[in-house]
Amino acid sequence: MPRIITVAAAQLGPIQLAESRQSAVDRMIRLLERARIRGVEFVVFPELALTTFFPRHYHEDLAEADHWYETQMPNNVTAPLFAAAARYGIGFHLGFAELNTEADADGVTRQRRFNTSILVSGKGDILLKYRKVHLPGHAEFDPRRSTQHLEKRYFEPGDLGFPVIRAPMGGLSGLNMGMMICNDRRWPEAWRVLGLQGVEMVALGYNTPSTNTTAQGFEAPHLRVFHSQLSIQAGAYQNATFAVASAKAGVEDGHELFGHSIIVNPQGEILAQATSWQDELITADCDLEQCTLGKTTVFAFEKHRRPEAYGRITEQVGAIEPPVWSRDTAMVSRATDA
Numbered sequence: 001m002p003r004i005i006t007v008a009a010a011q012l013g014p015i016q017l018a019e020s021r022q023s024a025v026d027r028m029i030r031l032l033e034r035a036r037i038r039g040v041e042f043v044v045f046p047e048l049a050l051t052t053f054f055p056r057h058y059h060e061d062l063a064e065a066d067h068w069y070e071t072q073m074p075n076n077v078t079a080p081l082f083a084a085a086a087r088y089g090i091g092f093h094l095g096f097a098e099l100n101t102e103a104d105a106d107g108v109t110r111q112r113r114f115n116t117s118i119l120v121s122g123k124g125d126i127l128l129k130y131r132k133v134h135l136p137g138h139a140e141f142d143p144r145r146s147t148q149h150l151e152k153r154y155f156e157p158g159d160l161g162f163p164v165i166r167a168p169m170g171g172l173s174g175l176n177m178g179m180m181i182c183n184d185r186r187w188p189e190a191w192r193v194l195g196l197q198g199v200e201m202v203a204l205g206y207n208t209p210s211t212n213t214t215a216q217g218f219e220a221p222h223l224r225v226f227h228s229q230l231s232i233q234a235g236a237y238q239n240a241t242f243a244v245a246s247a248k249a250g251v252e253d254g255h256e257l258f259g260h261s262i263i264v265n266p267q268g269e270i271l272a273q274a275t276s277w278q279d280e281l282i283t284a285d286c287d288l289e290q291c292t293l294g295k296t297t298v299f300a301f302e303k304h305r306r307p308e309a310y311g312r313i314t315e316q317v318g319a320i321e322p323p324v325w326s327r328d329t330a331m332v333s334r335a336t337d338a
């Protein structure tokens, strides 16, 4: 029985500061309607899809930013999106800011803020939640930047790891699905943790500025898209998985996001790519059998991985400079290698 699923990246054009969540949800429902006509079974919406990319706006008092977050999901505003998806039998991925109030072991309530995404089934059930691990940017206002990127102020690093679930999706009784959010795509460790759970489909939302205001001339704008696609294509290939990467695009609050949403196969090839800075649906038929080649040959992890050589990946955060070469260190290194 072939395992084929039709998927879409539902790119969103800009959501301006004053645009309401209700309007963003209406736009997403229109994209779902187009998805239904094209026979799509799973749709990926971007990171922080309900509002403008608010981490570019500085609030001294964190509480002043609380209106950007969702305290429950679904809620009154997003319920129509869940209902539309269930009506059409289409599963979806949605990124949003999560404000969670919880009591710690001592009974003290604490507010926790995460950059979150969820996978929702074609029946409207939340199947899996992920909280962004790799938060880019900075925590304090940076006067040298023309665009602030305050994710480290507004979110704490995700505490759920990189989970994968075997989920019913479209006509398939089970599909191994995982998520990452924006900056995560640049980290091979994130892909490999998903790969080690047999992931077959990675849903990924992003908001990436077209220019890096701290690059000081070392990163031409065309390289920004190149680096995004390089990371997604390499991650998909090296873990033998499909990836559906959906962007926010265009000029939002005066700041440009580069779009270029893509769907990638397990060979690392781009199957579909957005060409506008608007709301745009790109689709592809994904034959999951295409994951088998990589998973059973070059990237048959159980045969070829050598975790005993990868200790630094989990033991160390920053780079540690190597010893300076000398005849003595060369001898030591030969002795250690032997």
Ligand code: CDT
Binding pocket: 047, 136, 137, 149, 181, 182, 183, 184, 186, 206, 207, 208, 209, 212
């Ligand atoms: N949203 C997000 O993670 N954006 C980052 C921009 C990094 S520039 C500070 C990205 O990796 O695309």
